[in-house]
Amino acid sequence: MKIRPTTNRILASVALAALLASGAGCDASADDARLAPTAAVRSLSATGQPGPSKPAEGAEPEQFHRGVCYAHSWRGGGGGGGYGTAISAESIAELGEMGVNWISLTPFAYQRSLEDTRQGTIHDRAGHETDDAMARDIQAARDAGIRVMLKPHVWIRHGEWPGNIDFDRDEDWAAWFESYTGVAVHYGRFAQSSGAAAYCIGNELKATAISQPERWRALIAQVREVYEGPLVYAANWDEYDRLTWWDAVDFVGVNAYFPLAEEPDPTLDHLIAGALEVRSKIEAFQRRVNRPIIFTEIGYRSVAGAAERPWEHDRASHQYDGELQARCYEAIYQTFGQTPWLRGIYWWKWFSSGSAATPGRMARDPFSPRGKPAEQVVQTWYQSMAAQ
Numbered sequence: 001m002k003i004r005p006t007t008n009r010i011l012a013s014v015a016l017a018a019l020l021a022s023g024a025g026c027d028a029s030a031d032d033a034r035l036a037p038t039a040a041v042r043s044l045s046a047t048g049q050p051g052p053s054k055p056a057e058g059a060e061p062e063q064f065h066r067g068v069c070y071a072h073s074w075r076g077g078g079g080g081g082g083y084g085t086a087i088s089a090e091s092i093a094e095l096g097e098m099g100v101n102w103i104s105l106t107p108f109a110y111q112r113s114l115e116d117t118r119q120g121t122i123h124d125r126a127g128h129e130t131d132d133a134m135a136r137d138i139q140a141a142r143d144a145g146i147r148v149m150l151k152p153h154v155w156i157r158h159g160e161w162p163g164n165i166d167f168d169r170d171e172d173w174a175a176w177f178e179s180y181t182g183v184a185v186h187y188g189r190f191a192q193s194s195g196a197a198a199y200c201i202g203n204e205l206k207a208t209a210i211s212q213p214e215r216w217r218a219l220i221a222q223v224r225e226v227y228e229g230p231l232v233y234a235a236n237w238d239e240y241d242r243l244t245w246w247d248a249v250d251f252v253g254v255n256a257y258f259p260l261a262e263e264p265d266p267t268l269d270h271l272i273a274g275a276l277e278v279r280s281k282i283e284a285f286q287r288r289v290n291r292p293i294i295f296t297e298i299g300y301r302s303v304a305g306a307a308e309r310p311w312e313h314d315r316a317s318h319q320y321d322g323e324l325q326a327r328c329y330e331a332i333y334q335t336f337g338q339t340p341w342l343r344g345i346y347w348w349k350w351f352s353s354g355s356a357a358t359p360g361r362m363a364r365d366p367f368s369p370r371g372k373p374a375e376q377v378v379q380t381w382y383q384s385m386a387a388q
Helices: 009-022 039-047 086-098 130-144 170-194 206-211 211-225 268-289 322-335 361-363 373-387
Strands: 067-069 104-107 109-110 147-150 153-156 198-203 232-234 252-257 293-298 342-351
Touching: 009 342, 039 206, 067 373, 086 130, 086 342, 086 373, 104 130, 104 342, 109 268, 130 170, 147 170, 153 198, 170 198, 170 211, 198 211, 198 252, 206 211, 206 232, 211 232, 232 293, 252 268, 268 322, 322 373
Parallel strands: 067 104, 067 342, 104 147, 109 153, 147 198, 198 232, 232 252, 252 293, 293 342
Antiparallel strands: none
């Protein structure tokens, strides 16, 4: 069964093409210069702008993350409202007015294929998820009363799912973890210097997380040397209960794309019944690991049948159904909104461009709630939670 691929394929493929064209990132070396913060970020850190030298306060487990996954809107040459732009700052401020108090920012580590053992990153290319651009958005979030979780993703050429990264030879595992540890430590340093209040060390790296627990523990130990805030790992919905190293991080992250119904147009009651089954399963797991849980991603497309296979990114095979998306959101809030072990929800996803939801954009960005009935559901619940 093919599980949900990570991130937006089109945006990431353009960024990967630029990376490969430059000859950077995915070659045989992963030297310190490529994985070090840019000079501009080092300068910003030294002067205390845009953020303090330590993570922002208030990342304690007791604070509920009223979150959204804040996605970079890529446009060539840096236009179009991507991370770090004035348009992005306005979009972040709008989220604050909706009651959002956390967002996740997502840079990418690019890998040529499932068989490759090296990743590359883009720190300074206009229009991409650069350190400088993310630092500006972290400051914009702080200005809006919002905290930031930094959440890097691995993107693989042709949209392969990173959960399938797997090797037969130990030397290949060693090489992959050497490279990815470099990525994780770099973004740990950046999270510390820019004031990110939480750091997600990996996302949906299923086969690596299940089969290589000691290497993950070693990676986490290195990240803790450079980052003082709470650490999260974002496990896929079919992965989280198979990991053996949850004691090494502060939060259990679950990308909660659980099916809620089998029919294409379920009622709210049917959706809640499906969500209650999911809650029962996660509760049993939570009692075993004794860690607070965050839904590091959860989302439903604004299309017919969205509750059946929520992880799918197919954009062409279903008709628009914004009301079903809103019912799915409502079912999650009603089922999990007062759950003591759940410490946050991050909806996938809200674009930095803040573009209004035209019919064409609804088709291109089916997961986004912006301009659809689901946006009002988010605002109603988050504002109510904030007032409590």
